[in-house]
Amino acid sequence: MISPDTLERIVLLTLAKTGIKIRAEDRAKLSQKLSQRIKALALKNDREYLDILSQNCDKHKSEWDHLISFITTGESYFFRDRGQINLLKHHLLPDAIQKNKDSTTLNILSAGCSTGEEVYSLAIILGELIPNLDNWNINLVGVDINIEAISKARKGIYPQWSFRGVENHYRSVYFRHKLEGWEIIESVKKRVKFYQCNLVADEISFFPIGSVDLIICRNVFIYFDRDKIATVLTKFIRTFAARGTINHRTYRITRTRDYPSTGFNLF
Template sequence: MTTCTDDALSKADFDFLAKLVLDQSAIVLEASKSYLLESRLNPVARQHDFGSIAELTDALRKPNSRKLEQAVVDAMTTNETSFYRDIHPFDLLRKQILPELIEKRFKERRLTIWSNACSSGQEVYSIAMMIREHFPQLADWDIRLRATDLSSEILERAEKGIFNQTEVNRGLPMQLLMKYFHRDGVHWRINDEIRSMVKFDSVNLIERWPATLMSVDVVFLRNVLIYFTPDTKREILAKVRQRIRDDGCLFLGGSENTMNLTNEFERDQVDRTVYYRPI
């Protein structure tokens, strides 16, 4: 294998890579993030047998480098997530949002929940386990749990439902681990019943969204808008509004909000949990 040197990245190469990542994912890389780019792209350069990020960048400048581009964009996504992350949105979903929706959708007997930018799947599997644990009355409903992300690599992981010990130690109650997972070597695999409740798809938030993701009751769009410019956030929130039902509910990440971005959602708060209702 080629040794990858960590010579400082030139400005021209940084600009080229930052534009590639921006164009393909909308993720903004400020010049101050050059260390991040280097630490994430050194392994990509090594895996593809380039001696440096400069060589990798040269290859990206050539035509037909789609696969390499995708590897670079995948490497630049931040996939930080955990089961029941920030717990409050999940508590609110269980105590208030789902009971209300169950009443309203009693005739349709259908609910669609979308975990957007789902990363390795902990968010959507948390919702799936919650439904199995607390809503036995939904057993014969058409429950559509959709989970999407830009990164094909992370989606592949999410779909397998296999987690390491550190991942299951973060946020997942022991009793749910014992009930819904089984050991798979040094890993834990989520059981087929929970896994089959979720449909994973590749969706880039800045590209066309599938027509099947319509009339959604609850949208989780957490910890992803932070990476985008205000204009991109506006476009995405406008698209979410078109896809969410008038009485639906949107959850953003703890450091995200809709201020100065849209007046199509109103902020609501129950105890410490902020969520958004379409207007």
């Protein structure tokens, strides 16, 4: 088993590097997974594992990817959270489309996109809201710190469980059944790009500064302390176009020309 001292150091290291707080009730399970990982790597002890995480060695990044997969959830499904979907479908997206009707460009970021269901749901909704979609430049980007989740999102193949509560119409129109599951059709898949991103440590450089219309970060901040939330929000603000919007669970944060770059209007 991994020692309590080493586990505590890994917990603190994880917080510093990723902003993710590991709850006390989750530490026993993490300890078990790390012990199994140390055995799989044929390391002599838990200190060697800590050294891999702490030092810039060949195994450093790949081992962090493993650790991230242990402490982040891959829970997602299509059209999750009907309240948010209705807000997007009937208010936020139509507003963004109207605002950009002359430029015919939309830049949307899904932060903490997990395995991609949320971003593909947005792509489907946009296809229904914009009749002449092929004439638009739609840039939908999903980012997540979990590389395994990003890999699944890029494949775009989902089990039946990802469609719970979803009308059969969406699955029959926008997916094709395969042996591995249901694959998103190419016309939707090509609208979306996925990248691994540590929101705390990495720059958000997927769009030109000042060009993002909408950022969705459902449940992302529940992992972070206040300082890390402030760090990430500052990065989000730098990406915003005028009247860009963050949609986070049940509230919105909006930057307008009337607010400084460090200020938010919460409502």
